[in-house]
Amino acid sequence: MKWAPWSNLHMDVPKDLTKPTITVSDEPDTLYKRLSILVKAHDKAVLDSYEYFAVLAAKELGISINVHEPPRKIERLTLLKSVHIFKKHRVQYEMRTLYRCLELKHLTGCTANVYLEYIQRNLPEGVAMEVTKTQIQQLPEHIKEPMWETLTEEKEERTS
Amino acid sequence: MAVAALQLRLILCPGARGLRSFSSAVRPAAGPRSWQQCGEPTAAGEGCKTSLEAVAIPSEVMVTLQKALPPRTEKMDVDQDWPSVYPVAAPFKPSAVPLPVRMGYPVKKGVPLAKEGNLELLKIPNFLHLTPVAIRRHCAALKDFCTEWPAALDSDEKCEKHFPIEIDTADYVSSGPSVRNPKSRVVTLRVKLSSLNLDNHAKKKLIKLVGERYCKNTEVLTITTDRCPLKRQNYDYALYLLTVLYHESWKTEEWEKNKTEEDMEEYVWENSSSENNALRTLLQMRAAESGVAPSRDELLGTREVEDYRKSVVQLKNEGENEANLTQYKESVKRLLNLA
Numbered sequence: 001m002k003w004a005p006w007s008n009l010h011m012d013v014p015k016d017l018t019k020p021t022i023t024v025s026d027e028p029d030t031l032y033k034r035l036s037i038l039v040k041a042h043d044k045a046v047l048d049s050y051e052y053f054a055v056l057a058a059k060e061l062g063i064s065i066n067v068h069e070p071p072r073k074i075e076r077l078t079l080l081k082s083v084h085i086f087k088k089h090r091v092q093y094e095m096r097t098l099y100r101c102l103e104l105k106h107l108t109g110c111t112a113n114v115y116l117e118y119i120q121r122n123l124p125e126g127v128a129m130e131v132t133k134t135q136i137q138q139l140p141e142h143i144k145e146p147m148w149e150t151l152t153e154e155k156e157e158r159t160s
Numbered sequence: 161m162a163v164a165a166l167q168l169r170l171i172l173c174p175g176a177r178g179l180r181s182f183s184s185a186v187r188p189a190a191g192p193r194s195w196q197q198c199g200e201p202t203a204a205g206e207g208c209k210t211s212l213e214a215v216a217i218p219s220e221v222m223v224t225l226q227k228a229l230p231p232r233t234e235k236m237d238v239d240q241d242w243p244s245v246y247p248v249a250a251p252f253k254p255s256a257v258p259l260p261v262r263m264g265y266p267v268k269k270g271v272p273l274a275k276e277g278n279l280e281l282l283k284i285p286n287f288l289h290l291t292p293v294a295i296r297r298h299c300a301a302l303k304d305f306c307t308e309w310p311a312a313l314d315s316d317e318k319c320e321k322h323f324p325i326e327i328d329t330a331d332y333v334s335s336g337p338s339v340r341n342p343k344s345r346v347v348t349l350r351v352k353l354s355s356l357n358l359d360n361h362a363k364k365k366l367i368k369l370v371g372e373r374y375c376k377n378t379e380v381l382t383i384t385t386d387r388c389p390l391k392r393q394n395y396d397y398a399l400y401l402l403t404v405l406y407h408e409s410w411k412t413e414e415w416e417k418n419k420t421e422e423d424m425e426e427y428v429w430e431n432s433s434s435e436n437n438a439l440r441t442l443l444q445m446r447a448a449e450s451g452v453a454p455s456r457d458e459l460l461g462t463r464e465v466e467d468y469r470k471s472v473v474q475l476k477n478e479g480e481n482e483a484n485l486t487q488y489k490e491s492v493k494r495l496l497n498l499a
């Protein structure tokens with residue numbers, strides 16, 4: 001009896017996909033002074049296309065962006081060509097890693113999350129990414145004043 | 161039962177030998193006819209009477225081979241909506257991409273291979289789903305979820321003034337056996353000491369407590385934490401360290417009274433050997449001249465001693481250069497009445 005595959009995966013597509021609703025919360029947005037994205041790949045053409053996509057996306061979302069290309073790194077190794085003896089005959093392999101660095105300035109937390117998710121979902125196969133975020137924050141409340149005066153006051157209140 | 165099955169096989173695949181079936185076996189698709197000829201397979205135990213003659217295949221039942229349809233590219237017009245052809249990342253389909261792309265290393269006096277059946281075009285990641293039109297549409301939909309940077313913080317100095325603490329974190333995206341990267345738990349906290357509420361003693365004590373993590377040129381304290389397994393734990397630990405350092409530096413312990421001259425960060429002239437020597441020399445000079453010995457406080461108040469003090473402090477703190485040395489020379493000459 002031949003097995004015929006039957007599943008509803010491609011038949012039951014939900015037709016009424018509503019747009020995700022935007023929720024606004026009261027907590028203050030985080031601020032990122034700088035977002036540095038380093039993209040690593042083995043192919044220059046793939047990196048060029050990805051850079052064009054990332055730059056256009058940033059411009060459309062209103063983020064200032066700078067691109068520069070760190071120098072490539074080549075890792076080479078030399079192995080023996082044959083399984084047994086023949087030391088004079090070797091074979092050499094190399095792995096080329098090419099880099100592209102996108103620097104974004106002055107982003108809010110919401111914009112950064114949206115942009116990074118968009119970029120990362122469209123990351124091609126065989127490409128890796130490192131994101132370095134520099135977040136700026138206010139001084140926390142407990143560092144504004146030294147606590148020793150308030151501590152002595154509390155002690156006096158407790159003893160009296 | 162097995163005998164009946166074997167005889168059924170012989171009818172359905174007349175060329176079959178033995179129990180193996182091959183993919184190149186030609187099956188006569190005359191299902192109903194052969195059943196009728198053979199009769200229903202009867203209950204186990206009774207074989208059905210079969211004949212091993214060749215079965216005639218009627219043409220309506222036989223599967224007709226069709227000519228290949230023309231590719232979809234011929235029906236595409238120039239101003240079609242391309243994002244609907246490639247809405248998501250998909251492999252390269254030569255029948256769906258209307259471009260005459262060629263890829264591959266050519267033979268001698270040849271050209272790169274055409275797109276039909278080209279493995280190189282399949283291997284390389286394509287960006288056909290990310291044309292500028294598609295990117296603009298995506299960004300227009302995503303714009304609602306973005307917030308604007310506050311316009312008042314346009315320069316670095318203003319950011320520094322209102323938000324003095326900077327926190328560096330890193331995230332890593334790559335394909336591999338695991339999604340996690342152990343380097344992503346490192347958190348670096350940077351703060352300028354001028355933005356913290358510290359007095360002189362507290363600042364010096366903090367710098368001594370912190371040691372290597374303070375940079376004198378930029379006045380920035382850098383705390384790097386990676387001892388906890390999670391990023392937010394490291395962030396909490398870094399803030400905790402900053403709080404503890406701040407509050408401890410405001411405390412004055414008893415053993416701090418034993419601070420000697422070697423522990424001082426900068427040269428202080430009061431109660432130093434230079435002051436003692438200068439004053440002793442001046443006292444002896446004045447006593448030898450006029451016989452009246454003025455007091456130390458009077459001598460300290462005179463202008464020559466002030467100048468000498470300033471030049472010595474400058475030499476010790478800032479190092480030796482031309483201007484400092486000439487100033488020191490002038491002040492010594494004036495002190496000893498040589499000029």
